[in-house]
Amino acid sequence: MAEGGESAIDVFGKVLTKLSKILGREPPFTIVTAELNAKGLIADGQLSAVKRQGLTNDQRGNEVAEKLKEKIGDSDNPNECVLKICDVFESDTVDYPTLKGYGAKMRKSISTSKQGHKNEQESDDEQESDDEQESDNEQESSDEDEPMTKDSKNPTGPQDMSTQIPKQGAGNKKFDKQEGPPMWLYEQMILDRKLPKPETIETEDLKGIEYLLLPATVTENDAVEYYLKLSSLNCSTSIKAIDIDGLIIYVGSYGKTKVMVTMTAPAKNKQGPVHAAVITTKILERFTSIKYVVAIGVCFGKGPSKDQKLGDVVVSDEIFNFVSKRRGVDDDSQRGGNHTLRHDTVNIFKKLKMPRKIKVLQGGIVSTADLIDNPGIKEELFKKFPNAIAGEMEGIGVVTAIEYTLQRVDVIVIKGIGDWGDGNKEATKGWKPFAARAAAHYVHNVLNQ
Structure with missing residues (x-):
């Protein structure tokens, strides 16, 4: 002592x-x-x-x-x-x-x-030390949700850090200005694993795959690839890559589930619903076993509150279409239809516990072709869709793609809140990698059941 x-x-x-x-x-x-x-x-x-x-x-x-x-x-x-x-x-x-x-x-x-x-x-000499017992009881425990590698007793993600996401709520001075994200480093051993080059894959290796994971940007893709590599290690399976007209698709385990993964926006000029729709259509036409398309990545939140903070994960139960709209002299109105998820999809991706005090929020999400970074535009957007809790750019493009498939396919958007779309994206820039990982981690947890 x-x-x-x-x-x-x-x-x-x-x-x-x-x-x-x-x-x-x-x-x-x-x-x-x-x-x-x-x-x-x-x-x-x-x-x-x-x-x-x-x-x-x-x-x-x-x-x-x-x-x-x-x-x-x-x-x-x-x-x-x-x-x-x-x-x-x-x-x-x-x-x-x-x-x-x-x-x-x-x-x-x-x-x-x-x-x-x-x-x-x-x-x-025989006196027992109560203080020592108290010290033992105060040792920090690692996150239960962190996946484990086969060769290490340590979580594959970083250990819990004392720098946590600040509490938010009425009367909290940090309510409107959230600090930087808590530590959540990647395990170097997993990062160092190389993804394969494209090759010819046997039809048997592609048979029965039901999940297509679609990160958009490089940051979002990095987070998804991390869990793809982690899962291949934990499940003792290999990752394979195929090239379809220049589109690289990875095939492997994500959690305990076999999936396909590809990125829809490797460059900024490819972000949004158009490229997401084209890429999804190309994959669904060739691989008819796909039943669920998951758009994974980063979204903007409705606003900091006791119910919502940076880093929280939004799981959509409805996707609101504000890509197809009428821009008149007196008003802007929606013309495209919304997409309500099937009950079986919602049940598969139901709320699961997350580490690092990350909340999982289920609700509607607005999908628009525009990158929203203006408080006035954002306010108008949520007035038109009061049931929406977040916004993003790819979901409705994927919805458009599944409308033309012969098979029964559903779309779900699962994204971490990386900013507020209020003109201050630069101030929250450090949250995007954390938000992307939170979304990728959540999907990994679901598919690891």
């Missing part, structure tokens, strides 16, 4: 927030992480994940601090583990005064703890 009956993890926890703001900076990030890695306090794979591009200094500092906290919690001798961290912080190699100060502070608490514990044992 540390000073005042604190555990080693409590001692570290007192400085964790301040360390998070320091450890991600240069200096001391590179030197400190190298020393921590050399002493076995951060594993090679963990360090590689932290160093991935796209993280802010605060985010990667938070990641390092949390990994150290996990190391202390898992250690057979937590006090010695903290002292090893102090050795790094106080070393001449690191030579960073603020870290030296935190190292000395933790060392003093741990040293006081050792002396106090020794005196307790001398007075009563």
Whole structure:
């Protein structure tokens, strides 16, 4: 126990927030992480994940601090583990005064703890330490929803981070301005797995595939491909690729379900319903076993509220068509029909628990050919469709495609909220990868049942 009956993890926890703001900076990030890695306090794979591009200094500092906290919690001798961290912080190699100060502070608490514990044992060798039990009970648990690799006891996604999505609701100052997304790094081992080049595939390999997954942008596609590669590892199956007139389609397991995956908008000028419709039509004409088309990716939300926040996943039960419309002198009116999902589709993709406090919201979604980033236009859009809870660009194109198929096919849009469509997309730019992953993760969970 540390000073005042604190555990080693409590001692570290007192400085964790301040360390998070320091450890991600240069200096001391590179030197400190190298020393921590050399002493076995951060594993090679963990360090590689932290160093991935796209993280802010605060985010990667938070990641390092949390990994150290996990190391202390898992250690057979937590006090010695903290002292090893102090050795790094106080070393001449690191030579960073603020870290030296935190190292000395933790060392003093741990040293006081050792002396106090020794005196307790001398007075009563059989006394049990309730504080130690409390410390054990406070260890953080990993997300239950995170898929597992076969060769690792760790979740394939990152560990839970202390930087969480801020609570939203009436009276909360962060209600209208949500902070950056919480940590959710990809496992480097999965990222490093290469997708195959297109080849001729036997008809048997394509037989009976019922699900077509359609991410639109590169960011959305990256998230889907991650879970495709993860599933191939967990299910011991291979991923195959075919080329249809320049369109690359991947075939493999997504969760425990065999699927096809292709991207509809590899470039910005291909975003929207037109290319989504063309690509869907081409695939459905050739592969008649497809029963469900899932548009996966990022959408804009109706607005920050107690019911909706950035990163939440929207699962459509109706797709509102605002692509086909009349633009008159006095009004703009809808001309195209809406699409209501079949009951069996809704049941398949019913709400499932998500990690990282992500909510799953079921409701209508507006599909438009325009990229909405104007508060006035957005307000008008939701006035026309008051039952809609979000908006996107591809869904109605896919709906159009299935109207011309001979087989019975349904469409569902499952997308994470990446912005509010209110003219401030740049301010929420960091949420798009998180929102894309949230949607891809949700579909993976459904198809893993």
